[in-house]
Amino acid sequence: MSNNPSFVLKKVEDVVFEERPIPEIFDDEVLVEVKKTGICGSDVHYLVHGRIGDFVVNNPMVLGHESAGIVSKVGKKVKNVKVGDRVAMEPGATCRICDDCKRGRYELCPDMVFAATPPYDGTLARYYRIPGDLCYKLPDNLSFEDGAMIEPLSVAIHSVANISGFRANQTAVVFGAGPVGLLCMAVARALGASRVIAVDIVPSRLEFAQKYAATETYLPPKPEPNESQNEYSERNAKLMKEQLGIEERGQKAIDLVVEASGAAVSIQTGINIARTGGTFVQLGMGSPQVTIPITTLLVKELNFKGSFRYGPGDYALAIALVAQGKIDLKPLVTHRFKFDDAIDAFKATREGKGADGNPVIKAIISGPDVNPLEH
Ligand SMILES: [Zn+2]
Numbered sequence: 001m002s003n004n005p006s007f008v009l010k011k012v013e014d015v016v017f018e019e020r021p022i023p024e025i026f027d028d029e030v031l032v033e034v035k036k037t038g039i040c041g042s043d044v045h046y047l048v049h050g051r052i053g054d055f056v057v058n059n060p061m062v063l064g065h066e067s068a069g070i071v072s073k074v075g076k077k078v079k080n081v082k083v084g085d086r087v088a089m090e091p092g093a094t095c096r097i098c099d100d101c102k103r104g105r106y107e108l109c110p111d112m113v114f115a116a117t118p119p120y121d122g123t124l125a126r127y128y129r130i131p132g133d134l135c136y137k138l139p140d141n142l143s144f145e146d147g148a149m150i151e152p153l154s155v156a157i158h159s160v161a162n163i164s165g166f167r168a169n170q171t172a173v174v175f176g177a178g179p180v181g182l183l184c185m186a187v188a189r190a191l192g193a194s195r196v197i198a199v200d201i202v203p204s205r206l207e208f209a210q211k212y213a214a215t216e217t218y219l220p221p222k223p224e225p226n227e228s229q230n231e232y233s234e235r236n237a238k239l240m241k242e243q244l245g246i247e248e249r250g251q252k253a254i255d256l257v258v259e260a261s262g263a264a265v266s267i268q269t270g271i272n273i274a275r276t277g278g279t280f281v282q283l284g285m286g287s288p289q290v291t292i293p294i295t296t297l298l299v300k301e302l303n304f305k306g307s308f309r310y311g312p313g314d315y316a317l318a319i320a321l322v323a324q325g326k327i328d329l330k331p332l333v334t335h336r337f338k339f340d341d342a343i344d345a346f347k348a349t350r351e352g353k354g355a356d357g358n359p360v361i362k363a364i365i366s367g368p369d370v371n372p373l374e375h
């Protein structure tokens with residue numbers, strides 16, 4: 001049987017629609033009819049480069065991993081959802097038996113089956129097969145678009161609430177005001193931040209950040225022609241401290257730096273700007289090798305941490321904060337596409353601008369036969 005249109009990456013810059021068989025489910029699995037899928041930088045990266053690090057697209061792969069839909073079939077052992085439930089899907093199935101799974105850090109599972117990470121197919125199809133426990137029921141006040149946005153929100157929750165342990169009345173700086181950076185700002189605010197400073201090199205992004213979740217913004221200066229990267233970062237941090245009244249210690253110090261751009265100078269500036277004993281979390285994927293001011297890190301006793309995807313409790317907290325009205329995902333959805341126009345969603349995300357000339361924050365692709373205007 002085949003009524004499962006799928007959006008497939010065959011190789012670099014080569015995508016097609018394919019009719020694929022409707023997946024068979026195991027007893028602990030669920031078949032979800034996908035309603036909305038957000039497009040993320042990693043999907044575009046596979047389309048343009050065919051790889052991210054060691055993950056290489058050698059065989060055709062269905063794209064997409066930020067999805068929500070309706071449960072259309074449940075396996076015998078599934079108890080948490082039933083046919084007809086509206087759900088957000090956590091797109092990484094773990095092995096459940098390895099050391100990392102068992103010690104509660106399943107995002108590090110070496111046998112992770114993650115949607116649209118080669119060789120595993122993603123969610124841009126009519127149907128997606130997933131373990132039942134990775135489906136989270138959407139409260140009535142969350143739309144399918146909200147449900148799709150729970151994926152990038154969980155990335156932000158993981159770094160700000162979980163990895164960094166951010167608490168009420170603390171201060172945060174977020175480098176990079178793309179979708180995940182903006183969501184990190186929103187999470188910090190939802191957790192009671194006293195100050196959230198957005199940093200980006202694009203002024204229009206800072207304007208949006210200020211309206212959305214930041215309490216202040218900072219636009220870095222241009223580097224001087226003969227300045228080294230490290231010299232620039234030190235000057236940038238000094239300027240930032242002066243402009244924003246940031247101090248090394250006390251109420252005016254920065255408790256948390258979230259680096260969501262991946263740019264070397266942001267990483268260096270972030271280490272310089274964080275308070276003594278503060279926390280720095282690396283979230284953005286950029287240059288694989290970066291020089292950092294290690295002595296500064298040492299004498300300040302910074303907690304320097306990596307944050308990857310999401311782990312136990314992150315999806316549930318993300319849904320709860322949206323349901324309680326503490327985070328609004330709607331302003332981030334800027335562009336909507338029919339399933340048949342999926343390629344245009346990728347084009348818009350890649351160019352950072354839609355055919356309407358407006359900047360893209362998040363483009364959403366509807367499932368086959370789903371109206372893009374129905375959220
Ligand atoms: Zn994503």
Ligand SMILES: [Zn+2]
Nearest residue numbers: 095098101109
């Ligand atoms: Zn595992």
